[in-house]
């Protein structure tokens with residue numbers, strides 16, 4: 498006779514207790530502890546099958562299954578080449594960013610799809626599909642918030658792909674009655690994930706992310722899914738689809754889209770999308786730089802501004818570049834070129850709103866800061882790339898030639914850069930060994946006797 502042991506689980510946060518409590522000791526919610534029955538741990542029922550030997554690693558066949566593609570190159574790229582059968586992908590983003598649009602476009606070319614919407618009525622989804630010219634013969638639509646409905650439909654239809662839009666709207670009776678609680682999201686995600694794995698299907702779970710950047714609730718299921726894609730707003734109608742986690746591929750790849758009247762359009766050659774005026778004369782403080790996003794070069798425009806410090810200490814403001822990095826580069830300029838920054842507040846922006854972490858943007862940052870501080874504009878059709886050491890040397894960067902070519906294709910004629918390491922030269926390349934040298938060639942003088950005022 499197997500005796501059932503009592504467990505009480507908080508329907509809000511998933512905390513477990515051996516006895517019932519009026520208030521959850523973990524999240525402090527009231528009346529959320531609910532009984533869940535389970536078998537005593539570690540007991541094998543009488544008459545169970547004898548234990549089979551576990552296979553050796555060498556006996557296991559590799560996963561050579563072909564990936565399922567969405568026929569949207571930029572979507573597949575963000576996953577490292579499409580969806581792995583048996584995997585679950587979480588797609589997060591702020592409300593209105595275009596998640597439902599992206600997924601409806603993505604499933605259009607797949608074989609059999611179950612699209613579950615807990616947010617919109619069928620007619621609304623049909624209207625979106627019309628706008629996107631998605632016929633949808635391959636898509637079964639299920640508008641429900643009842644998790645049991647979803648599981649029943651999965652079992653009866655066995656679709657190749659299931660989209661849940663969104664996991665915050667589904668309610669599973671086993672996990673309480675309130676949708677969107679961590680407990681609900683965990684339960685739903687686990688059950689669907691198990692079905693997907695067993696069926697060798699693909700699960701795409703939509704999750705809303707709050708303005709604060711934290712995935713509301715779904716943060717708690719990141720470890721339960723195989724990949725997490727974040728759909729982010731770049732500049733204007735530009736959208737980035739970025740992998741924050743990917744069990745089956747790299748996380749550097751970024752899918753780039755623009756939102757238009759008839760849905761999302763891929764940006765296959767993004768190198769110049771962030772340049773307002775490629776290769777033209779720009780005001781002081783502005784310089785272009787080729788940087789890497791995944792495996793592609795984007796040429797971005799860095800803008801710097803220096804003003805006399807308002808407080809007794811100078812400060813650095815930027816949400817695009819690590820302010821500590823800016824301070825370090827300003828310190829190198831101060832030390833090696835005698836240009837004072839310690840009495841200045843420094844602002845740095847990157848046109849297009851992308852964040853720069855590529856070390857090759859050290860030299861362009863230095864040039865932008867120098868230009869901003871002295872009021873001397875960077876010559877037209879010149880851009881820069883290179884890593885800067887504290888000693889003021891310019892270090893070589895990865896893929897220098899590819900950066901050069903991308904710049905030249907966009908109309909740049911001269912590239913202030915490090916000496917190429919092993920790679921052949923290029924007519925546009927102006928190599929430099931140090932920041933002093935680079936500033937001298939770019940601005941025509943580098944003695945640091947620039948204006949001391951503001």
Ligand code: TYD
Pocket residue numbers: 590591592593594595596597598599625628629756757758759760761
């Ligand atoms: P939606 O996919 O509903 O966003 P989410 O699911 O992330 O909440 O798209 C929201 C916005 O996109 C909405 O403001 C309308 C706009 N949109 C377009 O600009 N073009 C289109 O073709 C579609 C379908 C939507």
Ligand code: MG
Pocket residue numbers: 596597598616662
């Ligand atoms: Mg939506």
